[in-house]
Amino acid sequence: MDTDVIVVGAGPTGLLLAGDLATAGTRVTVVEKRPAELSNLTRAFAVHARSLEVLDARGLADELVAKGRPVRSVQLFEKLTIDLADLPSRFPYVLVTPQYEVERLLRRRAEAAGAVFRYDTEVTSLTQDDAGVTATTADGSHLRARYLVGTDGARSTVRAAVGIPFPGRAVIRSMVLADVRLAREPADTLTVAAANDSLGFIAPFGDGWYRFIGWHGNRSVSEDEPVELDEVRSIARATLHDDFGMTEPRFLSRFHADERQAPTYRSGRVLLAGDAAHVHSPAGGLGMNTGMQDAANLGWKLAATLRLPDGVGAELLDSYEAERHPVGRQVLRASGGILRAATSRGPFATIAGTIGVGIVSRAAPIRRRAAGFISALGVAYPRPHGAHPLVGTRARDLPLEGGARLAEALRAGRFVLVARAGASAPDLPAALGEVDPAERVLTRRADGGATALLVRPDGYVAAAGLLTPGRRQSRHR
Ligand SMILES: Cc1cc2nc3c(=O)[nH]c(=O)nc-3n(C[C@H](O)[C@H](O)[C@H](O)COP(=O)(O)OP(=O)(O)OC[C@H]3O[C@@H](n4cnc5c(N)ncnc54)[C@H](O)[C@@H]3O)c2cc1C
Structure with a gap:
């Protein structure tokens, strides 16, 4: 064996997992196709309370909080504010900070704990037998370990190599994403607004930059068409009633969101976590958060299994899927519910009635449950x-x-x-x-x-x- 565990993909899920494994004394090699200096495309910006607790238990939360911006309420569709200030946590808010900040801290920790990183190395195929897994990389070399975890994102090569399907569908196409500066600051909330068949969302990064995500319901645009700032401004005006004087776009893109989940998170000695196991719309800002919690659940179980004689830890390792698959399913349902509520044409009352999760409700207990769910503080295992x-x-x-x-x-x-x-x-x-x-x-x-x-x-x-x-x-x- 070259190592105990190969982690394929150095996104937030893989980095947290590698750090946990290395801290537990497991030999771990992270294989990442990007060059070391190129950051993961910044996508997530919302770190919820449970993730901050997970980072606190790794000595990273205070540093991250110092760089980000705590936001204590989320405004949905002008009608509902989800108040996070009462969350029973040291972190009663959602922290707005770019994904690369989270990754920077997780990578530093993993490296300090002894994880080995191989950047610029793409896994192209793998085989497994009773004793271990062999990964083949694009340059034709091989790496062998007792276990391999695919944290290689939505288009996971690992998932495909072991034949785990990824059923689901695209739920929204041609959303625009813009990181901009503003002349006028919006209210201190994460604001989601739906109007005139359109959807707009704006959030502060805390360093002068703002993230806008928007969708023009009545205009279908090819995803190859470049995004112009004027288009972004017009969606903002239609939904948020102001474009806040958007200028200096540093990042403009168009994307679609799928709702998919792997039916199983394990095939023999190969496991899946994060976006490789589940993807959904960005509504709710739950993807990176869920992936990091997958990793936190899996890391100690895998490390313990490796310390036991071969085969003895099978039940413990199976509990990873038993605990995390239902959470992934709930997250898909919740983010789909928020998205449908936002993009549905019906009046507010109809929208509230049609979504399964009750996120859009004025009733205090439901709002508390919604806050518990979005923050993941309410997640409990069987x-x-x-x-x-x-x-x-x-x-x-x-x-x-x-x-x-x-x-x-x-x-x-x-x-x-x-x-x-x-x-x-x-x-x-x-x-x-x-x-x-x-x-x-x-x-x-x-x-x-x-x-x-x-x-x-x-x-x-x-x-x-x-x-x-x-x-x-x-x-x-
Ligand atoms: C617009 C948008 C907004 C979002 N906002 C939020 C938010 O606010 N909060 C939130 O929690 N989530 C959000 N998400 C989702 C979040 O970005 C993802 O859920 C998160 O990045 C998943 O992390 P991951 O580590 O599982 O996978 P990824 O971040 O996709 O990382 C996978 C890594 O694997 C590498 N890789 C892939 N294939 C191979 C291979 N064959 N060999 C080697 N390396 C490979 C890739 O280069 C990449 O570095 C958002 C997503 C989008 C699109």
Whole structure:
């Protein structure tokens, strides 16, 4: 074997995965067809609360937040504001920052942890057998590893090479994208507006540049036709009632969005994550966020599987698809719902009634659920029957004895056992002691709570229970 894991594609998904694997002591090689100095085409700009928590658990969030612009509410169709300020997180907002900033930090971390990068190297085919996977690159050389992960985006070569289909369809064509400067600043929200069969969206990057995405419903334009700033201005005026004095476009393009999901995320020793596994419209700004969370879910499972004798970790590795495929499906449904609501011709009430996810609603509980979904704080994984209600949910960032926070304890990339203040390891309920002490960090909570938590390396609760000897597991936190 040349390495333990080959990660194909150095987008946000591949970079986060490579960093997690290397931090866990796994040998990892990232193969990327772009030259090192060429940045991934900047597409995403919205980093949601859960992704910021994931980055916090890797020591990267504060630096990213310092460069971006926190936006605390999202304005949808002039009628609804989704308020993020009440999110139960250290990051109660969506951070607007270009995708290349996220990638820069993730790459730096992966390199520091020992991941090997091969830029300018395109994977063209691969074969697998009982012991490993061999990837062939465009120059005809081979690279062999025990596992390979395709994080190579929507047109994944890896997915095609193992014969995993990618069913779905194009949901919107000829959207325009423009990064511009403005003479007049819009209100401090991410604004999505639909009017006259058109759709407009504007968001600040925080460094003086703004991203505009628009769609002219009644004008079908070929995707090869160049975008002129005047076209962008006219869509902005039709939807947002102002073009804000747009000037100096640094990036203009036309694109279409597909809604597709691979039916399985694994074929033997080959796994898929990020856009290689699911794509959808940019509505909701969920793509990069979902990909990074795929990676966070997969990384520790793959690293653990590699430490076990061959074949023993199969169930753990299968839980990656079991947990992340349903989330991908929900994300497709939600972003499709937002898009249909935005582009439908019907009046607002009809739109609200026709979308499945209830994102466009004035009812407070639904709005809270919508905020929980968009931020991904509400994502929870299946809980075994009879398990404590916290199992499968994301662990909140608790204060710990000694002044640290749970997110900081998770930076070791291991399980974190959070006990009541003063508790000793032998007091812990059996279920919490299941993880080998060498694979976990023992901490004690400093918030007065009595429930002990075993937190997985990706920040989700693996087990929970009350620590008082002789009492049954509590159902309360
Ligand atoms: C207009 C627009 C706006 C968006 N806005 C948002 C947003 O606000 N928030 C959000 O979360 N998401 C957003 N997205 C989606 C987001 O950009 C993607 O979901 C994200 O980039 C996916 O990351 P990834 O790492 O899975 O794949 P990618 O970023 O596509 O990275 C794949 C990498 O693999 C490399 N590669 C491909 N094939 C090979 C090969 N054969 N060999 C070697 N390397 C290969 C590519 O060069 C690339 O670097 C937006 C998308 C668009 C189009």
